[in-house]
Amino acid sequence: MLNNNDICANDQLIQAEVQSWDYVLSYVLPSCIKCAIELGIPDVLHKNANPIMSLSDLVANLPNLNPSKASFIPILMRILVHSGLFNYHQQQGDGYSLTGVGRLLLEDDPFSKRSFFLFAEHPVVLNTTVSVSNWLRDDLPTAFETAHGKSHWDYCAEEPEFSGFFDNAMTSDSRLISNLLISDCCKGVFEGLTSLVDVGGGTGTVAMAIANAFPSLKSIVLDLPHVIGDRKGTGNLEFIAGSMFDKIPHANAILLKWILHNWSDQDCVKLLKKCKESIPSKEKGGKVIIIEIVMEDNNSNGSNLFKHNT
Numbered sequence: 361m362l363n364n365n366d367i368c369a370n371d372q373l374i375q376a377e378v379q380s381w382d383y384v385l386s387y388v389l390p391s392c393i394k395c396a397i398e399l400g401i402p403d404v405l406h407k408n409a410n411p412i413m414s415l416s417d418l419v420a421n422l423p424n425l426n427p428s429k430a431s432f433i434p435i436l437m438r439i440l441v442h443s444g445l446f447n448y449h450q451q452q453g454d455g456y457s458l459t460g461v462g463r464l465l466l467e468d469d470p471f472s473k474r475s476f477f478l479f480a481e482h483p484v485v486l487n488t489t490v491s492v493s494n495w496l497r498d499d500l501p502t503a504f505e506t507a508h509g510k511s512h513w514d515y516c517a518e519e520p521e522f523s524g525f526f527d528n529a530m531t532s533d534s535r536l537i538s539n540l541l542i543s544d545c546c547k548g549v550f551e552g553l554t555s556l557v558d559v560g561g562g563t564g565t566v567a568m569a570i571a572n573a574f575p576s577l578k579s580i581v582l583d584l585p586h587v588i589g590d591r592k593g594t595g596n597l598e599f600i601a602g603s604m605f606d607k608i609p610h611a612n613a614i615l616l617k618w619i620l621h622n623w624s625d626q627d628c629v630k631l632l633k634k635c636k637e638s639i640p641s642k643e644k645g646g647k648v649i650i651i652e653i654v655m656e657d658n659n660s661n662g663s664n665l666f667k668h669n670t
């Protein structure tokens with residue numbers, strides 16, 4: 361048993377205590393970001409900070425803030441300043457402005473990540489994340505099924521409100537990535553292709569950018585019927601509703617952006633075999649282009665575990 365003097369001298373314990381508060385309170389920041397977005401703070405700052413906006417002007421311009429809650433805004437702003445989303449300018453007469461990452465919370469920024477923040481804090485997602493330990497104890501394939509009784513995709517087909525949040529989140533990421541894909545650093549991948557299927561291509565943001573950048577390349581978006589809806593292509597862009605596990609249209613190339621990570625290894629093998637059936641051989645120019653977030657394997661322990669199991 362440690363006495364008080366031992367605790368005082370135990371640097372490791374003090375450090376662990378500090379670190380544990382970081383973990384315990386880590387739920388605060390995402391909920392503050394959601395709150396700021398829903399109150400319209402980033403957009404109000406963007407329109408009115410010239411170059412900074414005072415707290416009283418900010419509070420007066422928030423469209424749906426109940427006046428009785430105005431005194432809570434400084435603490436919200438303090439958390440968001442501390443986290444690097446807003447700047448606080450003390451020398452220039454007390455005021456706020458947006459930082460570079462804060463700009464990504466704007467509704468109309470071309471690379472806005474707003475929808476991803478709102479999706480990540482959606483109650484359906486939060487209920488999934490708190491179900492992980494139950495999922496590890498039951499025999500269902502995903503934590504989503506443990507929490508909601510059906511797969512994420514079946515749920516989306518039945519719940520247009522949640523499906524909209526998900527599709528908007530994916531679209532927000534695709535805007536930045538599609539600009540990158542057609543830029544000098546990546547466009548070589550598409551040169552010489554005459555057709556491409558964006559499998560699970562969602563609302564078509566990436567396929568549309570590729571179709572515009574390469575007029576002689578036909579871009580096809582394949583996704584589930586509730587995502588394609590009544591989207592119609594134009595010119596060299598086509599939308600097809602269907603399941604990638606049934607049939608993938610024939611093309612020179614297939615794009616899989618953020619698809620494989622959603623599926624088990626067995627399903628990925630099934631899907632990649634379907635892809636192979638739909639493209640020419642490698643020698644004849646066929647290719648599958650995969651875009652995923654890759655974790656670096658610097659201290660190998662975690663990912664080696666996975667390698668042993670698969």
Ligand SMILES: C[S@@+](CC[C@H](N)C(=O)[O-])C[C@H]1O[C@@H](n2cnc3c(N)ncnc32)[C@H](O)[C@@H]1O
Pocket residue numbers: 513530531533534559560561562563582583584587602603604605616617618619622
């Ligand atoms: C993580 S999202 C990625 C969307 C898009 N590729 C992107 O990066 O923004 C996965 C997509 O796969 C689609 N999807 C899921 N199951 C599918 C299936 N069986 N056939 C076709 N698309 C499917 C979903 O509707 C969703 O649009």
Ligand SMILES: COc1cc(O)c2c(=O)c(O)c(-c3ccc(O)c(O)c3)oc2c1
Pocket residue numbers: 484485486488489504512618622
């Ligand atoms: C880079 O961040 C990503 C990328 C993705 O492709 C997905 C994704 O596909 C996904 O289903 C989900 C997801 C997470 C929790 C849920 O409860 C849920 O219904 C869906 O999150 C993602 C996050």
